[in-house]
Every structure is written in C-alpha cells, then in structure tokens.
Amino acid sequence: xxxxxxxxxxxxxxxxxxxxxxxxxxxxxxxxxxxxxxxxxxxxxxxxxxxxxxxxxxxxxxxxxxxxxxxxxxxxxxxxxxxxxxxxxxxxxxxxxxxxxxxxxxxxxxxxxxxxxxxxxxxxxxxxxxxxxxxxxxxxxxxxxxxxxxxxxxxxxxxxxxxxxxxxxxxxxxxxxxxxxxxxxxxxxxxxxxxxxxxxxxxxxxxxxxxxxxxxxxxxxxxxxxxxxxxxxxxxxxxxxxxxxxxxxxxxxxxxxxxxxxxxxxxxxxxxxxxxxxxxxxxxxxxxxxxxxxxxxxxxxxxxxxxxxxxxxxxxxxxxxxxxxxxxxxxxxxxxx
Numbered sequence: 001x002x003x004x005x006x007x008x009x010x011x012x013x014x015x016x017x018x019x020x021x022x023x024x025x026x027x028x029x030x031x032x033x034x035x036x037x038x039x040x041x042x043x044x045x046x047x048x049x050x051x052x053x054x055x056x057x058x059x060x061x062x063x064x065x066x067x068x069x070x071x072x073x074x075x076x077x078x079x080x081x082x083x084x085x086x087x088x089x090x091x092x093x094x095x096x097x098x099x100x101x102x103x104x105x106x107x108x109x110x111x112x113x114x115x116x117x118x119x120x121x122x123x124x125x126x127x128x129x130x131x132x133x134x135x136x137x138x139x140x141x142x143x144x145x146x147x148x149x150x151x152x153x154x155x156x157x158x159x160x161x162x163x164x165x166x167x168x169x170x171x172x173x174x175x176x177x178x179x180x181x182x183x184x185x186x187x188x189x190x191x192x193x194x195x196x197x198x199x200x201x202x203x204x205x206x207x208x209x210x211x212x213x214x215x216x217x218x219x220x221x222x223x224x225x226x227x228x229x230x231x232x233x234x235x236x237x238x239x240x241x242x243x244x245x246x247x248x249x250x251x252x253x254x255x256x257x258x259x260x261x262x263x264x265x266x267x268x269x270x271x272x273x274x275x276x277x278x279x280x281x282x283x284x285x286x287x288x289x290x291x292x293x294x295x296x297x298x299x300x301x302x303x304x305x306x307x308x309x310x311x312x313x314x315x316x317x318x319x320x321x322x323x324x325x326x327x328x329x330x331x332x333x334x335x336x337x
Contacts, residue, residue, distance in 0.1 A: 009087050009128050009183065009244050013038040018085035020069050020118060021092030023050025025197045026132070026189070029237040030089060035061060042081055044069055049095055054196050068092075070113030082121035087244060088129045090118045093166075098202035100136075100162035108161040115169030123176060128183040130244045131173045135190040135257065135300055136163040145303035148188070148253045170253065177251035185243050185250060190257025190302040193322050194233040195329035205230065205323065208268055209330050212275040221286040224265025227299040229258035232317035232325065242311040249310055257302035260319045267323075274323050 011017070017034050021027040022043030027050060034041050040061040046068040056062060065081065067074045069092050082088055092114050094100070094107040115131070122129040138146050139153030139160070152167050176184040197203060199210035211218045239256045243249055262270075268281045307313050317325075 011037045011039050011087075011241060011245075015039045015086045016042070016084060017087045017089065018042050018044070018081050019089045019091060020044045020114070021050065021090075023047060023052060023054050023064070024091065024095075025049075025054075025194075026192055026233055026236055027089075027091045028054035028196055029194075029233045030091070030240055031055060031062070033234075033237050033241060035059060042085070044078070044081060045092065049198075049201070068114070070110065070115075070117045075117060078117050079121045079124070082118070082127050083125045085127055088118065088122055088127050089240065089244075090115065090129060090131045093132070093134075094162070095201050095203070101158045104158045104161040108165045111162065111165035112168060115165075115172060119169070119172045119176060122182060122184070123180055126180075126182050128244065129173065129176060130185040130187065130240060131169060132240070133166045133170050133186055133188045133253070134163065135188050135255070135302065136160075137167045137170070137188065138300065139163070140297050141300035143299050145301050146255065147303045148255055148306060174251050183247075183250050185246075186253045187240060187243055187256050188253055188302075189231070189236060190255065190300065191228045191230045192233050192236045193230045194317075194325045196233070197326060197329075199330075204228070204264065204267065205271070205326055206330065208271040209275065209323075209326050212271050212277045212279040213327075213330060213334065215277060215279050217280045217282045218268045218271065219282055219284050220265050220268050221284060224268070224283060225263050226297065227261045227263050227301055228267075229261050229301045230267075230319050230322050231256065231258035231315055232322040235315040235317055239307065239311075239313050242313045243307065246311050249306075254307050255302040255304050256307060257304055258315055258319065258322075259304070261299075261301045262319055267319075270320065270323055271327075274320070275327055 022031050023045035042063040044065045094110050100107045137152045170186050173184045173186050176182045193205040197206045199206040208218045
C-alpha cells in the first residue's frame with residue numbers, strides 16, 4: 001500500500017509525522033515517542049508557548065520549522081509539509097484559562113485560523129489528521145465523570161471563546177471524515193501535567209510548584225473543593241498514538257485524562273509536601289483574580305472508558321509521580337536559568 005495512504009496509520013521507520021505545536025509541553029512528549037519509534041518528524045511551532053530546549057535539536061530525523069500555522073504568509077509552507085507527511089498531529093494552540101480570559105479575540109481567532117489551515121491542507125492532500133481539542137468544551141463540568149456524549153456548553157463569557165473555537169474545529173475534523181472519507185480523530189485532553197509544563201501558562205500544577213519552590217503562597221481559588229484528574233504528559237502522548245491507530249475512533253470525540261480525582265486544595269498540600277517546603281496555602285475568590293465575568297469550573301473529571309475499551313490504553317503514572325516529575329523539571333530549569 002502507498003506509504004502516503006490515508007487508510008492505514010503506522011508509526012515506524014517508514015513513517016513521516018508532522019506535529020504542529022511540537023516544541024510545546026505535549027507536543028515535545030509526542031515527538032519523543034515518535035522518534036523512539038524511528039519515525040521521521042517535522043515540527044511546526046512559532047515558539048510562543050514552546051521552546052527549542054524541549055526538542056532534541058540536531059537529531060537527523062527531526063526537522064523544525066518556526067512559523068505560525070494559520071498565518072497567510074505561511075499557507076504554502078503548511079501545504080508543503082502536510083503533503084510530505086504520512087500522519088498529521090495538530091496540537092498548536094494558545095493555552096491557559098488566564099490567556100483565554102484576557103485575550104479573547106486573539107485566542108479564539110488563533111485556534112480557528114490554525115485549525116482551518118491544517119484541515120484544508122489535509123483535505124487537499126488527503127492526509128490523516130489527529131486534532132487535540134480540549135475538555136473546556138464541556139463547560140463548567142459535572143459532579144460525575146464526563147462522557148463524550150455529555151453536551152458541549154458555552155456562553156459569551158470570555159473563558160468560553162477558547163472552548164467555542166475548539167468545538168468549531170471539531171466540526172471541521174468530523175467533516176473531513178464523514179464528508180470526504182479522510183481519517184480524522186478528535187481528542188479532548190483533561191488536565192495534562194508533568195515535565196516541561198510552564199507556570200507562565202497559568203496551569204494549576206506548575207503554578208503551585210513554582211510558588212512552592214519560591215517559598216511563596218500557593219493561591220487556591222474559591223473553596224478548593226473543585227476536582228480535577230491529572231494525566232502525566234507521557235501517558236497522554238502514548239494515548240494520542242493509540243487513538244490515531246484505531247479505525248473505530250475516527251470522526252468522534254475521545255476523552256483523554258487521568259483516573260485519580262483530586263481536590264485542588266489537596267493538590268496544593270501534595271505539592272507543598274513533595275517540595276519539602278513551608279510555603280503557605282491561601283484561599284482566594286476566582287472573581288477577585290479574574291473579575292466577575294469569570295466562568296467558574298467545578299468538577300471536571302473524565303470518563304475514559306471509550307479510549308480504554310477501544311485501544312487498551314490506561315494511565316500508568318500516578319498523580320504523585322506527575323507532581324514529582326513536574327517538580328524535578330522545574331528545579332532543573334531553575335538551576336539552568
């Protein structure tokens with residue numbers, strides 16, 4: 001079968017993968033796995049969230065292109081790279097609730113522009129595409145594990161511009177498969193964490209770790225009883241590969257997340273304990289941080305039974321190991337800075 005055939009996705013020496021956002025937190029973990037499988041990989045990343053330090057620069061099987069997917073000036077380059085790929089992973093995206101709240105237009109337009117550019121290139125070249133959406137599409141969450149059939153909830157508060165844009169691109173991905181017969185997958189990650197995650201994104205675990213290492217207060221929003229399930233980034237990257245090799249998951253959303261529900265207040269205490277510091281924990285209203293229009297998210301824990309049943313995937317690393325790996329990486333970064 002033609003190595004560029006969209007009917008089969010395999011990861012080995014004959015496979016060339018394209019990863020947008022490949023210098024970022026999840027992207028670089030995925031690149032590591034692909035290189036470990038002897039694939040050749042091209043990364044496209046504008047380095048707004050990612051860093052070349054996350055990648056094995058100099059690896060002969062790795063090519064790095066530094067531009068923004070979705071910029072009209074680089075549409076031809078996107079088409080060139082997609083045309084050369086056997087599999088495309090679209091991970092490039094603005095990240096963080098704080099950014100979505102303060103830069104609604106830039107975040108929403110960035111997701112839509114990059115998504116449209118990649119989808120169109122994959123449509124014309126008929127290349128398999130996996131898209132990482134977000135658990136944000138589920139809105140404020142539920143008091144039970146969230147399934148893929150739960151409704152997508154948004155309104156016009158700033159936070160949900162990110163979610164609405166992600167959901168819109170999901171429809172394009174579904175259209176690739178159902179309208180054009182091009183294999184396409186939609187993954188909704190929940191609270192990935194671990195090494196290479198930056199506190200500047202505003203994501204809770206690296207923010208807590210950064211504060212603890214500095215001996216500064218860990219700020220827990222509201223009552224701290226809101227629950228999340230954290231997934232180690234290596235487990236997440238392995239999940240992406242398994243999804244893209246599963247024909248039955250094409251054209252449908254798939255949850256990807258951890259199995260241990262943790263209250264955020266307890267997470268703060270776990271971080272203080274793991275860093276062996278005396279950093280204080282303080283409670284603060286989320287409205288006091290973000291303003292009255294902030295959309296509070298309560299419990300957001302995934303039901304990943306679809307992924308597990310269809311692929312055999314399960315998370316191998318615990319929340320405590322995820323915390324420990326995040327701490328180790330951030331300590332190393334502080335020494336090198």
